Amino acid sequence: MRSWLRQHRRALVAALGKLAAQKASGGVSALVIGVALSLPAGGYSLLEGLSSLAAGVALEPQISVYLKTGSTQSDADALAARLKSDARIGQVRFVPRTEALKELKATEGLADVIDALDHNPLPDAFVVRARDSSPETLAELAQELRRAPTVAHVQADAVWARRLASLARLGRLAVLLLAALLAFGLVAVTFNTIRLQILTQRDEIEVSKLIGATDTFIRRPFLYLGLLQGLAGGALALGIVWAGLSLLNGEVLTLAQTYGSSFRFDFLSQGDALAVMLFAGALGWLGASLSVSRYLLEVQPK
């Protein structure tokens, strides 16, 4: 057991040494891996941000119901009774047309415009809050309310939240596809750098084989090299995503403040960051093991 650990430690140290010795070429392949991985990782962060935004909207499950102009007070009372009796609805607030006009008048710059009107163009309205905040329930409720004879228009914020959610699903699929495609590319990059490394160490491999090194022993430092290169690439990808999001958040915050929101894109969670590292490491290992199996056969001592 101790000697087994020693063998692995030696291989790891040898791989670290090679990584340090490679300098430029090793750095470039880690950079390639980093940049490539930062695309899906960054895309994922943005999507997570947008989904949380959509979730935030859905937390306010409001539906605005506008009555037809010319509806009477009894029409409004009848609808109010119906809304209050609906089990899916938690809260009903009536906004009379006179009050709506007052609110609108309070808005800067609109007072003169409204004074110029000879009658109130606004309808009576209800603001309804559903108990269940899922976009599906809200959309269904809005659909039903739309069919009521006294209702002119129903506006459900949940609908665009739902659109956003399905857009996010589409985006997630795109990110997954991108990640899968880039994974192939990264395996190819490591495959090639390990191939070059094998060629430069041809003599050492040949001698080692001649004097009794097992294939496992010869393979090990190359596998570690692939793993380390992948991990370095993964770390670089996280760094790029972090820097990109910090840059973006400066602008996003300014924009969000004009909407009275403090929205910002969060960096990947610890679990997601770990997943990126593991994914990159695994790809490096895979590329190295393919390369080693392919090219070690070619080094046959004579």
Added chain:
Amino acid sequence: MISFSAVSKRYPGGQDVLRGVSLTVNAGELVFITGHSGAGKSTLLKLIPAIERPSTGSVIVNGQNVSALRPAAIPFLRRNLGLVFQDQKLLYDRSVYENIMLPLSFSSLAPREAARRARAALDKVGLLGREKANPVQLSGGEQQRVAIARAVVNRPAILIADEPTANLDAEAAQRVLEIFVAFNQVGVTVLLATHDLGLVTRYGRRVLRLAAGHVVEDSAP
């Protein structure tokens, strides 16, 4: 300890390099294998560590039929043999000491014991004190002695050397041969190929002469 029975070797698309060679080398023997270049000396030696496989016949080393060994078992066979190659095969990107440590890095030896053995091997070939040097800084004879130290560092019972004196002047060649004789005196079985018959006859040891793939002379002292 080593026995060949009716061994022939034909390289793909080539001639027969060995034709029906049968011979036995007992434990503790020192055997010189001579013959002109192309006589099959190198091929004969390469069959023992399974670097080459015979086309027909069998090669038995320590009771093990190495001509039928599965590939995964070959490294373990080679660890029990000390190999000195015609072109030395030293690694010029590292020191003499690191070259000698190479075979020990495969084994499960503790680092302290490995270092001790490496120094002992250097001592035996008279290169103690040159361990930090790069092989290119050494003379041809010294490089050959580094190769011998690497071959014996695992304390093999069999030492196989292919033309270890090939490119050396008479004095350096003499010195290298003395080292092999010294190892033989402590019980190591030695097989040494050389085209220089004059150099080896003075030792009064068994000489195997190869010509065109046949053993044409096997003179025991």
